[in-house]
Amino acid sequence: MSDGCCEETHKDSHYSPGYYWLGNDTLKVPLVLHRENRQRLAKSILTSKDKDSIEPNSFVLFQAGKSTTAYDTDHEPLFRQEKFFFWAFGSDMPDCYGVVALDSQENPTSTLFIPRLPAEYATWLGQIHSKEYYKKIFLVDNVEFADEMTAYLKNLNCSTLYTVAGLNTDSHNHTEPLTFKGIEEFKVNTTLAFPYVAECRVFKTPKEIEVLRYSVESTCKSHMQVMRKIRPGMKEYQCESIFLYHAYHDFGCRNVGYTCICAANKNSSVLHYGHAGEPNASTIRDGAMCLYDMGAEYHGYTADVTCSFPANGKFTEDQKIVYNAVLDASQSVIKAMKPGVEWIDMHKLAENRILSGLLAGGILVGSLEELVENKIGSVFFPHGLGHLLGLDTHDVGGYQGDAKPKVNSLRTTRSLIENMFITVEPGCYFIDHLLDQALADPSKARFFNRDVLARFRNFGGVRIEDDVLVTATGCENFSKMVPRTVEEIEAYMKH
Amino acid sequence: MSDGCCEETHKDSHYSPGYYWLGNDTLKVPLVLHRENRQRLAKSILTSKDKDSIEPNSFVLFQAGKSTTAYDTDHEPLFRQEKFFFWAFGSDMPDCYGVVALDSQENPTSTLFIPRLPAEYATWLGQIHSKEYYKKIFLVDNVEFADEMTAYLKNLNCSTLYTVAGLNTDSHNHTEPLTFKGIEEFKVNTTLAFPYVAECRVFKTPKEIEVLRYSVESTCKSHMQVMRKIRPGMKEYQCESIFLYHAYHDFGCRNVGYTCICAANKNSSVLHYGHAGEPNASTIRDGAMCLYDMGAEYHGYTADVTCSFPANGKFTEDQKIVYNAVLDASQSVIKAMKPGVEWIDMHKLAENRILSGLLAGGILVGSLEELVENKIGSVFFPHGLGHLLGLDTHDVGGYQGDAKPKVNSLRTTRSLIENMFITVEPGCYFIDHLLDQALADPSKARFFNRDVLARFRNFGGVRIEDDVLVTATGCENFSKMVPRTVEEIEAYMKH
Numbered sequence: 001m002s003d004g005c006c007e008e009t010h011k012d013s014h015y016s017p018g019y020y021w022l023g024n025d026t027l028k029v030p031l032v033l034h035r036e037n038r039q040r041l042a043k044s045i046l047t048s049k050d051k052d053s054i055e056p057n058s059f060v061l062f063q064a065g066k067s068t069t070a071y072d073t074d075h076e077p078l079f080r081q082e083k084f085f086f087w088a089f090g091s092d093m094p095d096c097y098g099v100v101a102l103d104s105q106e107n108p109t110s111t112l113f114i115p116r117l118p119a120e121y122a123t124w125l126g127q128i129h130s131k132e133y134y135k136k137i138f139l140v141d142n143v144e145f146a147d148e149m150t151a152y153l154k155n156l157n158c159s160t161l162y163t164v165a166g167l168n169t170d171s172h173n174h175t176e177p178l179t180f181k182g183i184e185e186f187k188v189n190t191t192l193a194f195p196y197v198a199e200c201r202v203f204k205t206p207k208e209i210e211v212l213r214y215s216v217e218s219t220c221k222s223h224m225q226v227m228r229k230i231r232p233g234m235k236e237y238q239c240e241s242i243f244l245y246h247a248y249h250d251f252g253c254r255n256v257g258y259t260c261i262c263a264a265n266k267n268s269s270v271l272h273y274g275h276a277g278e279p280n281a282s283t284i285r286d287g288a289m290c291l292y293d294m295g296a297e298y299h300g301y302t303a304d305v306t307c308s309f310p311a312n313g314k315f316t317e318d319q320k321i322v323y324n325a326v327l328d329a330s331q332s333v334i335k336a337m338k339p340g341v342e343w344i345d346m347h348k349l350a351e352n353r354i355l356s357g358l359l360a361g362g363i364l365v366g367s368l369e370e371l372v373e374n375k376i377g378s379v380f381f382p383h384g385l386g387h388l389l390g391l392d393t394h395d396v397g398g399y400q401g402d403a404k405p406k407v408n409s410l411r412t413t414r415s416l417i418e419n420m421f422i423t424v425e426p427g428c429y430f431i432d433h434l435l436d437q438a439l440a441d442p443s444k445a446r447f448f449n450r451d452v453l454a455r456f457r458n459f460g461g462v463r464i465e466d467d468v469l470v471t472a473t474g475c476e477n478f479s480k481m482v483p484r485t486v487e488e489i490e491a492y493m494k495h
Numbered sequence: 496m497s498d499g500c501c502e503e504t505h506k507d508s509h510y511s512p513g514y515y516w517l518g519n520d521t522l523k524v525p526l527v528l529h530r531e532n533r534q535r536l537a538k539s540i541l542t543s544k545d546k547d548s549i550e551p552n553s554f555v556l557f558q559a560g561k562s563t564t565a566y567d568t569d570h571e572p573l574f575r576q577e578k579f580f581f582w583a584f585g586s587d588m589p590d591c592y593g594v595v596a597l598d599s600q601e602n603p604t605s606t607l608f609i610p611r612l613p614a615e616y617a618t619w620l621g622q623i624h625s626k627e628y629y630k631k632i633f634l635v636d637n638v639e640f641a642d643e644m645t646a647y648l649k650n651l652n653c654s655t656l657y658t659v660a661g662l663n664t665d666s667h668n669h670t671e672p673l674t675f676k677g678i679e680e681f682k683v684n685t686t687l688a689f690p691y692v693a694e695c696r697v698f699k700t701p702k703e704i705e706v707l708r709y710s711v712e713s714t715c716k717s718h719m720q721v722m723r724k725i726r727p728g729m730k731e732y733q734c735e736s737i738f739l740y741h742a743y744h745d746f747g748c749r750n751v752g753y754t755c756i757c758a759a760n761k762n763s764s765v766l767h768y769g770h771a772g773e774p775n776a777s778t779i780r781d782g783a784m785c786l787y788d789m790g791a792e793y794h795g796y797t798a799d800v801t802c803s804f805p806a807n808g809k810f811t812e813d814q815k816i817v818y819n820a821v822l823d824a825s826q827s828v829i830k831a832m833k834p835g836v837e838w839i840d841m842h843k844l845a846e847n848r849i850l851s852g853l854l855a856g857g858i859l860v861g862s863l864e865e866l867v868e869n870k871i872g873s874v875f876f877p878h879g880l881g882h883l884l885g886l887d888t889h890d891v892g893g894y895q896g897d898a899k900p901k902v903n904s905l906r907t908t909r910s911l912i913e914n915m916f917i918t919v920e921p922g923c924y925f926i927d928h929l930l931d932q933a934l935a936d937p938s939k940a941r942f943f944n945r946d947v948l949a950r951f952r953n954f955g956g957v958r959i960e961d962d963v964l965v966t967a968t969g970c971e972n973f974s975k976m977v978p979r980t981v982e983e984i985e986a987y988m989k990h
Contacts, residue, residue, distance in 0.1 A: 012760075014776040022776055023730055071560065071577050073887050074666035078754050079771035082566050092771050122928045123877055124766045126773040171569035235518050238744050245740035249733050254774060259573050265507075271619045276574035276587050278621040279749060281509040281517055382618055392568050433617045 017136040020090065020299045022252030027214040029299045033207035034090035035110070035139050038100045040200045041088065042108035045162075050192060054102050058160040059153070060193045062088050063178045064096035080255065083391040084164050084175070086300045087201055091138055097146055097180060099153070102162075112138055113146040150182030160187045166194030170387070170394040170411055195400060202388060202397035203419040209469060211301045212390070212421060216467045216478040218251035219296045219303035223482055227493055232286035232311050236262040239292065240280050247296035257302025257393040261293035264311055268460030269429040271383055284311045289319055289460045300391050304423050305479045306465030313493030315486050318361075318455060322428050322462050323486060325357020329426035330464045330484075333385065337424075337468065337475040341416045344407060347385040350426040351377035358428070363456060366447045376447050378409070379438045382431070386423035387411035389467055395421075420470045424477075429461030512631040515585065515794050517747035522709040524794045528702035529585035530605070530634050533595045535695045536583065537603035540657075545687060549597050553655040554648070555688045557583050558673045559591035575750065578886040579659050579670070581795045582696055586633055592641055592675060594648070597657075606637040608644045645677025655682045661689030665882070665889040665906055690895060697883060697892035698914040704964060706796045707885070707916060711962045711973040713746035714791045714798035718977055722988055727781035727806050731757040734787065735775050742791035752797025752888040756788035759806055763955030764924040766878055779806045784814055784955045795886050799918050800974045801960030808988030810981050813856075813950060817923050817957050818981060820852020824921035825959045825979075828880065832919075832963065832970040836911045839902060842880040845921040846872035853923070858951060861942045871942055873904070874933045877926070881918035882906035884962055890916075915965045919972075924956030 014022055021028040041060060045051065065082040069075060081092050089098045089112055101109040112135075117128050131143040144152050153161075163178040175194075204212065225246045226239045240262045247253040261274040264284040268291035274280050284290065288311040295303040308326070310319055329350035336349060355371045358364045358380065364371060371377065388395035388411070398412030407413050412422075435453070438444040466479045483492040509515055516523040536555060540546065560577040564570060576587050584593045584607055596604040607630075612623050626638040639647050648656075658673040670689075699707065720741045721734045735757045742748040756769040759779040763786035769775050779785065783806040790798040803821070805814055824845035831844060850866045853859045853875065859866060866872070883890035883906070893907030902908055907917075930948070933939040961974045978987040 012777045014774055022732070023778055065566065069666055069668060070575065072661075072663040072666060072668045072670040073578070074663070074668070074889055075753060075887065076770065077572070077575075080565065080572075081771075083568070094771075119928065122765075123926055125770060126762075126765045126768060166567075168567040168569070171564055171567060173564060173567045173569075175567040235747075237517070237747065237749065241740050241744035244743070245736050248739070249736035252730075252732065254732065258570060267621075270617075270621045273621065275571065275620060276576075276589075279509055282507045283518055392570065394569055431618055433614065 015137045018139055026252040027211065027298060029211055030207060031090045031137065031139055033205065033211070034088060036205055036207065037200065038088055038108055038110050039106065040205070041197055042100060042102055043105040044196045044200055045102060045193070046105045048196065053192075055159040057157045058102050058162065059099040059158060060102065060197070061161045061163050061178065062098045062100075063164075063176075063180075064091070064098070065094055067094040078255075081300065083300065084197060087197070087391055089138060089140070090299075091134075095146065097149060098140075099161075109142075110140045111142040111144060111152070112140045113144050113149045113152075116145045116147055146180070149180055150185060154185065158186055160189055162189045162193035164193050164197050165190045166198065168396065169399040198396040199400055201390060201395065202400070203417070204390065204421050204469070205419075208301065208390070209419075209421070211299055212303070212467070212469075213478055214251075215253070215296055215298045215301050216303040216305065217481065218247055218253055218298065219294065219305045220479050220482045221250070222246040222296060223292060223294065223305060223307045224492070226292060227307065227309060227483070227489070228495065230284065230290065230311060232284050232288070234284050236264050236267070236280035236282050236284060239284075239290075240274070240294070243292070243294050251296065251298065253296035253298050255297045257295040257297045257304060261291065261306075263291045263460065264288040266458045266460045268308070268462070269431045271427075271429070286312050287316065289462065291461060291463055293463060293465060295393065302389070302391070302393055303467055303479070304389055304393050304465060305467060305482065306425060306463045307482055308462040308464060309489045309493065314490060318459065320486055321357065321361030321363070322456070322459065325354045325361070326426050326428050326462045326464050327484065328357055329353035330424055330466065333424050333426070334466065334468060334475060334477055337416060337470060338473060339416055339418050339470060343385070343412050343414055343416065343422075344404060344410065346424075347407075347410060350385050351381055354381055354426060354428050362449055362452045364447050365449055371447055374444055374447065376438070376444060379434050379444070380428045380430075381426065382409065382429070382434060383427065384410040386425050386465075389421050389423050416470045418470055418472050422468055422470065423465055424468050425463055425465035427461060427463035430456045430459045431461075432457070510632045513634055521747040522706065522793060524706055525702060526585045526632065526634055528700065528706070529583060531700055531702065532582055532695065533603055533605050534601060535700070536692055537595060537597055538600040539691050539695055540597060540688070541600045543691065548687075550654040552652045553597050553657065554594040554653060555597065555692070556656045556658050556673065557593045557595075558659075558671075558675075559586070559593070560589055562589040573750075576795065578795065579692060582692070582886055584633060584635070585794075586629075590641065592644060593635075594656075604637075605635045606639060606647070607633055607635045608639050608641040608647075611640045611642055641675070644675055645680060649680065653681055655684055657684045657688035659688050659692050660685045661693065663891065664894040693891040694895055696885060696890065697895070698912070699885065699916050699964070700914075703796065703885070704914075704916070706794055707798070707962070707964075708973055709746075710748070710791055710793045710796050711798040711800065712976065713742055713748055713793065714789065714800045715974050715977045716745070717741040717791060718787060718789065718800060718802045719987070721787060722802065722804060722978070722984070723990065725779065725785065725806060727779055727783070729779050731759050731762070731775035731777050731779060734779075734785075735769070735789070738787070738789050746791065746793065748791035748793050750792045752790040752792045752799060756786065756801075758786045758955065759783045761953045761955045763803070763957070764926045766922075766924070781807050782811065784957065786956060786958055788958065788960060790888065797884070797886070797888055798962055798974070799884055799888050799960060800962060800977065801920060801958045802977055803957040803959060804984045804988065809985060813954065815981055816852065816856035816858070817951070817954065820849045820856070821921050821923050821957045821959050822979065823852055824848035825919055825961065828919050828921070829961065829963060829970060829972055832911060832965060833968060834911055834913050834965060838880070838911065838917075839899060839905065839908055841919075842905060845880050846876055849876055849921060849923050857944055857947045859942050860944055866942055869939055869942065871933070871939060874929050874939070875923045875925075876921065877904065877924070877929060878922065879905040881920050881960075884916050884918050911965045913965055913967050917963055917965065918960055919963050920958055920960035922956060922958035925951045925954045926956075927952070
């Protein structure tokens, strides 16, 4: 007697035939999303300049992540799927492969190869499902065992395997070598497919957009819980725990896209604070500026939102100077964003607005033109304005398409195109070693009002980060629900 | 002008000179704990049968974990330190090395080698500290840069480096190869040190015991929050989020020692439920048996506690049969544990008590002797009674010392010795494929009452897991605060 409800009808878990869903009010994601991605990929290759080089019976081959253990132990860190594979198949199972046949622009044949699980899997890890079960869930044409992949592909007279392998322009890491037992029996092309897959990932489909909207809104609501509950005297990590709790408990987001940055006091000037070496462990002081950069992930798609606010809910005049300079940058960029706009220009616009605010606040002196010319912007705003966002926090494709040559600190130099999803995250920080460098350089030092600057040395920093979709005529800010103006933040935090 | 408070006096973060502490009511851990571990190691080698083979100017060499990124991306999973290195040095920094000179039984010279950080580290990741700063924090004799390790050791006329390398008997993985640029200039012994380090890790010092007591009590209190808040209709993962929140928010435990197993309904018969493939995603049914196996980690030391209870707070008569059989096993073992007792005998004792309970409940028929002889125990209790616990969930050393030959499913076959810390986790599960196998085997089938068994097919399972220190005269159960008897659980969950 087996639990019939689980095998063939609705499985009361995260996957059911054609859907990913965590129940209650969480988003029900149709897995046809991934079939559409496979279709987009086949179409993009079969209509490209490379189309005539594609042989019959050829396949694009994806490799899932492998299950791992920590060091020499049997501790298995919570598995997170490789994102190229996930984009194409939507499965969170380790040790799989998947192929998309280049046999049709509209309806390419897809096969998922799953590991053959030993009988004791059922004792330790869960029910062993049939191939048919996975076929129904993931809406693929075939499911086979991974150890039969070579025989299966040979039987189909496979001519060429196009592996998804390439360079990540943020990490400068190459994808891991894609291999399987028997791969040497096939012709393998390791270069053609990657840019097509990466370019497809840059543009989000309506179904992907709905998942991203859910991740971002879940993230915003969890940020707002932190803003309601924070009090001076708490530890930074307690705010992290509040965010993680709501993202998971209320919205089903078990993972975050990146380690939570929960910086108070001067720590808000450390751009990627919060890692194991700086684990959000300071006590939040009264009067401190807080910078919370946290993004929840749902069905693999992550948000990336930053809220900055005073720990006690009331801005000082100095905090208003810096905050409003960054807010001006954010609002100016979002107002200007639309297809055709150059991202480099948006970065410059943000930098100009921040510098203008620092001029108005008396921290800097001189003309805006002189400040720009002497690169004062990157003293306060040393990172890029934003990055593509999707399955990865720093999503792929920033240096493809019409990208201009690499600009220091910018993660993309493309012009905007409809359905790009990108963060807008201007920031202004008081970072000792960058200020000291600038003050030691006569060409820069003359623009600083040292007396005023001294007041800000322990200020920390401000970052305002939104997740923005480029639309046909402009853009849509998915994270607009968080309180953003000084007045909105003070009113919200009063409660 | 730099933030003077951070550099030389108290740093308002997790480490300060000689201590790890997360503030407020969390435990302040004296880092002399790790100096004691280094001393224990030197003494154990220098008083061993191998002592005459140890050359002057020789060192035991430890290697910290390396910082990593996920797949090809720049996403850095939250770093977790390699536990042999952590045991000896207590530092959570990646990319370090450490040596303990075998120059003294009582006060061996220790040196920590840290990575040389680039200037931009200060912009992105945090303040760059001096060697002197780390020396004061970690109570080592010297701190040097890792890229100068070869020169430093040559300058000390290093004769032999004993690397900490060996086989993990739970994972059957070997430690990662320990290497550094220049290692070929030294004589390296890769076999001698490992069993000494592993054996030292088996026995907990008073300072380690206090950390473990804190981790276990924090874990128990977080479990109890789940027991108070659980309601039928909730998702299993919502209970996970409650545990994680309290462990982190209330007790500073950012990590868990292993992925939370939050099983309700029939899922409680999947021993390691909760992984990415079975992500605690079912809806908790009214009347379901729940099995929550979760352990919080503080300063690297982890708890491992399981609570089983009915989702609605009220046991059915059938649930009492199974629960009380397991509780009887747990209580009988804890009562019997003391130095000299064989762990294999404790496993057999637990199995006998469970089988007795199933006989009394009418699920099995026959005599206890026949059931044992025909291996009915492992149909219901297919895992070992428990495992050593410490920095790793399955801590090292289970098959050293006086260990008897490997017994299927047991993680140790040693006899108990004072200051061993070990889990006691009897369980009873109704696992379809094990029951089906047994019913198909005539030598086993005759002991089952099929009519009664049918009632239990969708029961799931029960595990009761405590974390127990072996004392001079018996043992101390660190997790005794969680409600354990049927009456205690029902009374506690009423509120």
